[in-house]
Amino acid sequence: MSRFAVKKVAVLGAGVMGAQIAAHLVNVKVPVILFDLPAKDGPKSGIAEKAIANLKKLKPSPLGVAGDADLIQPANYEQHLKLLKGCDLIIEAIAERMDWKTDLYQKIAPFVAKHAIVASNTSGLSITQLGAALPEALRPRFCGIHFFNPPRYMQLVELIATPATDAQVVDQLEAFATSTLGKGVVRAKDTPNFIANRIGIAGMLGTMQEVENFGLGYDVVDDLTGKKLGRASSGTFRTADVVGLDTMAHVIKTLQDNLSADSDPFYASYATPPVLQKLLDLGQLGQKSGAGFYKKVGRDILRFELDSEDYVPGGAKADEVYARMLKKPAAERLKLLRNAEGAPGKFLWAILRNSFHYAAVHLEGIAESARDVDQAMRWGFGMRQGPFELWQEAGWLEVAKMVQEDIDAGKALSRAPLPAWVFEGPVAEAGGVHTAAGSWSPAQRQFVARRDLPVYARQLFPERLLGEAGEGFETAGTTLSETDALRVWTLDEGEDRVLIASIKNKMHAISPAVMEGLMEALELAEAEYAGMVIWSGDAPFSVGADLQATMPAFVVGGADAVESIEQELQQLMLRLRYAQVPVVAGIHGMALGGGCELAVHCARRVAHMESYIGLVEVGVGLVPGAGGLTYIARRAAENAATSTGKDLLPFLTEGFTAAAMAKVGTSALESRQLGYLLDSDIIVAHKDEVLFVALNEARALASSGWRAPHKRLFPVAGRSGIATIRGSLVNMRDGGFISDHDQYIATLIAGVVCGGDVDAGTLVSEEYLMQLERKAFCGLIAHPKSQERILGMLSTGKPLRN
Template identity: 35%
Template sequence: MKSPPSGGFLRGGTSLAEIKRAAVIGAGVMGAAIAGHLANAGIRTTLLDIVPKELTDKEKAKGLTLEEKSVRNRLSRMGKERLFKEKPAPLFHKKMAEKIEVGNLEDDLHCLSEVDWVIEAVVENLNIKQDLFTRIEQVWKPGIIVSSNTSGISIREMVEGRSEAFRSHFLGTHFFNPPRYMKLLEIIPTKDTDRQIVSKMKAFAEETLGKGVVDAKDTPNFIANRIGVYGLAITFQKMLEENLGPDEVDTVTGRAMGRPKSATFRTLDLVGLDTFVHVSDNVRENVQDPEEKKAFEVPELLQEMVEKGWIGAKSGQGFFKKVKGEKGSEILALDPKTREYRPRKKLKAPSLEMSKRAKTQKEQFRSLVYADDTAGRLAWYITKKVLLYSAARIPEIADDIVSVDRAMRWGFNWDLGPFEVWDAIGVEKSVARMREEGETIPPLVEELLASGAKSFYERTPETTSVFHLGGSFRKVEEHPKAISLARLKEQNRVIKSNRGASLIDIGDDVLCLEFHSPKNAIAADIIQMIGTAVKELNTHYRGLVIGNQGSNFCIGANLMLILMEAQDQNWPELDLMVRQFQQTMGSLRYVDKPVVAAPFGMTLGGGVEVALPADRIQASAETYMGLVETGVGLIPGGGGNKELLLRWMDGVDPKDRLVLQPLVNHVFETIAMAKVSTSAMEARDYKFLRESDGISMNGDHLIFEAKQAVLAMDQSGYRAPERKKIPVVGETGYNTLRLGAYEMLQSGYISQHDYKIASKLAYVLAGGNLPEGTLVDEQYLLDIEREAFLSLAGEPKSQQRMQHMLTKNKPLRN
């Protein structure tokens, strides 16, 4: 294998931001996925594993030997190949795999001397890791960072006996699985680790890898797994005590408690029961407190399940099992008493229904944990135990509670960390109940109450302070790129606002248009605020960012409103709504100030139509863009067809008809098939993003980086784009597109109604029945788009599709 070029990290005064080459040792599920995410970040990565000791049957059939390079690199090659098969996809784009080279630890160990960062991700065995680091040091050069991805083995013990220089460059970097999607990275230094390396690695992980970093201590399972596994363990024990099933417990411990939908036992199935047992054993074997040891004892049922191979999703069954029945697939739940699977059932309790009606997550939590029914008592017990355990672990696992809260939010996807939960339910009230129940209150909490404080966090519009052992509050340092729109609103930086959107001054004479309607769906109030933004830009400001910090950027137009108007046959009102949307997007495109859209998460339908007219898009790496209107029986109605056409035609000679038709075909296929990108990088394939558009690895920095793009355009003397005539493929192109759709109809790939929708879309994209090569203005395309949209909205089958999406949240084929 060709040796990679040197990255020069920390050599000759270069900064850590210059990590250009990395090596990952261990091509298992986690190691390969880490290599994949490094490649996502643009880092050339070498993936190494051991040399196989035996040939596979396929290798024998090919006449290969153990000395063949393909055999010797088999394990690392298989790790790389697995990146193309796993779901969710570890790679932003398949082409990112080109940045990964494979090799083995015997032939290619010397390559480690030429990279900037070496990450160990081999089996969780201390002796194996120690032997590996002995070998690594033989080729190691000063300046190369070496880290372990262990989930709980002592970082210090791994490098005992290594040189002082090597130890100073060594630390733990615990990625959470899957590395692409999980925000948390725990950085675990030892007493020998150079502090400058720790701080620079943190900056690199946040900026380049897009991670949320917490500083952890070299203790069993660090922060997130220590608390998270404890919570899972006591939940398991409580389930058995209360004679409940995993499905009933999951009814309570999921979204009702601000946790992921996978709750407790579905999460265990996803993680793997064998992994859970391993992590539990690691804590039990390495802590001294008898009560803590007892909490991490693996219950008999769990041991039985692991012995039977019922270890979760990877084995096909765990606490849940998917089976095929007469009515299709069904998911069964394990009965803990009989050890047999039965149909799933939900726990029903008044508190669960009441919590759903709460306006905020904090209100929801309070109403649940203080309720006197089965769900409330279960939620209280789990919450109480986790809060007490978390507080008792300070300062053992972390010096501050912020690290603990962030670790649980970023590593386990909790809405609120333990101390944020404590503030939400009331520290005084909850502690009083805990005392009544005979619980021991940790020193941290006793100190808080003795100080007269009512909560762990004290917030003002300007700062957040947090309580520390010793009785003092200290300011929480925020990342300079982490602009909080909520905090700016608290600082009275709102310029204009209505029910659906707000205009916020984000500094430097830049506005941010924030959506805050339900699911950020577009309706008249948002359209009105976009128009207001254009007026404000023309008089007072340097530019505009369109962005928000909700769950998703925008899921599209308000479908319920469209359906209601269509069912009432209120065509003038619906026509006006669509016309206003089109006109407002047009004014956004041609306003004489720079506009940058900052999409993230689900950016669908009308969300794409808001983003496309912007001068630039600064997208989060995890952005899923698509014009998906055909799924609800419509076509884009806010100018999306025209905007995507313009992007595909950019730079094309309008007289070159041989080039023009294939481009229109691409646009037609993208919209007709409702294609959605699986990342911002893939969005470039569909031209939802241009090559010149930016991608932010860290979603917390998205608004800041979009603002910087606005300022850069303003400083370079921004001028609005000029309106241009658009060449259309006309009637000839229309027939070509319809023919393709007809062939799909005849082959059974689409329904008759799909064909009707496709024909309407083809007419719009082709420019109608005009002669091929005719130049038209944008308004012409908008007019025929609006006519087609309204026509489809009146179709009964389209209305059925809209109704089905609203009630079932999935498309209907009719």
């Protein structure tokens, strides 16, 4: 298959979705033009320009770095259609109106390059009908591409082909969406609302109906249907508020308008719930309008009450007994819920039963296989498991019998029986729809394997569904050593073998056992391997030093015991930096505190786009003590050396502020701005490609003749730099921006990064600065206010300001 090179993309429509799709394209370094209608007043491209400016204000930010909004080129349909000729991909994302979309297609058709792909971002309109509006020559290069909102953060992208779409076009677009955009791609059939919204919105409607049946409050339902159920923390009604009640109503209307009682046995459950209709009538559209099912008044969260058409105090939670039920193994859990006496338990069984029923009945019509349904619900609705996965885990035939009994008793949303394949044939014999051979396809009457596109070779350990084939990274490859804290292993054979070190501790915290294991792994790598990668599978990369392991040492041995641990940790960092083989950090998720220090001392970093990197020790009343402040000072000196100015302080400001304010990069791109990633480091869009790229980077460094950097002395800002920073800190304290203890900690940080009580320009070593770090760290761990912060974090998981 020829390579599909996307040099430039056009996004048509500068609304919420279009502008944010353009933003994500900029995040992954794809040049993009954002089109909209010509403005009636002011600059002709004013609508697109305003949308681009608004991107900088949105929270959560659609941009990895807010200033990158300026890289999006604004355009309008009146003046700039010729620009389409230079675009390899055109994504239409205007309002969900069939007539508006088809009119636009006719307008752009003469300007589409002969090789370009045209894709419509729609949440449920018929892709086949849309494609019919294009000239016949363009139809093979047209398909649907459904991003989920917000496009930067939501992993799911649904691709929908028409009967005329060239198969190679969909393959090319899947590869682009996967590796360049970092998405999880599901191919959906061209049916109303496709897969995720079809099942997800039907599930929300069914939940609302069961809420009425069991008389539960919205806050109680959200408590039950959030994390406790293995779903998005926002639950049901808060999710509706975030999505927008008008958006939800539009998706519901798509079901109502395009389906019927003859074509869908669940059609009766698609009626707009009375409470949703009332909120729409009142103009309460959810988060965007400030009120929906919930409204925030001051610090209080109120919930809507249909009877009074007003808001009443919220925050109610279900009895803890149901949370305990939901922690039980799947089979026991479902039986407990089905047989529960209380309304919350019966409600939970009802919504789970409905999800199994609906997914089974509609599988053949909306998806190629059960895999697409479960992955769509994972990636699009934040579920820990899709409906088929949970059903299979709980015992396929036993659950099926329970569901069918409820259908026969008239308790379900529809009287449609479960399909015959549920009870007999390959699925029943295998005990579920996901097997080593693949996932069940009712249309093909067989288990279908995953698509074998070349792009998926980059995912060495892709996200697997329950029952699927494929070894997890925890046992893959050849294990060279393993403890409870660390596994050292390799996937390679031959001369360019690379060692992999995977931390096993909770949250991948760095304990003394992890430190010892990494030291031994380095020695092995230097003796027998081309390089080493530190990668621990799922996020986080590491949340830092193991405080729970450090505190007992302090209680028993005091500050001296802690200093010994810190010195060992610092020695590990220097071993990493000066290792005789390249060491690459493979970062996904959080790299905080000691995790950040571990990463910055490696030769290179390969970071997933959604990596959050920073020195956060101030939050627990400490200073970075494993070389983080030394790194800031050294990098400032290195950057200053490239300048004509002699003052080090300007080059220290960003690093000092980041450490003193516990600032964390909100993306890998921002972490690069903070200095925790360098221009030579690699940022990848897909989390499952981090290991592949990190291994290749280690091999590339080794094959290019890697040598560790020379140890050098470097200048520091000295006591004059400390005095300048202290003056700013006093002003911040007097202004009420920081507490006395914050000021004290920040002063200690300034003392380290400036090199202590020495003249400006004094040359120092990393070991000298690390000694200053240890002194500051150990002094703080004995400080009562820092101990309050440490204990507060360990007990609540949240930083304490005192």
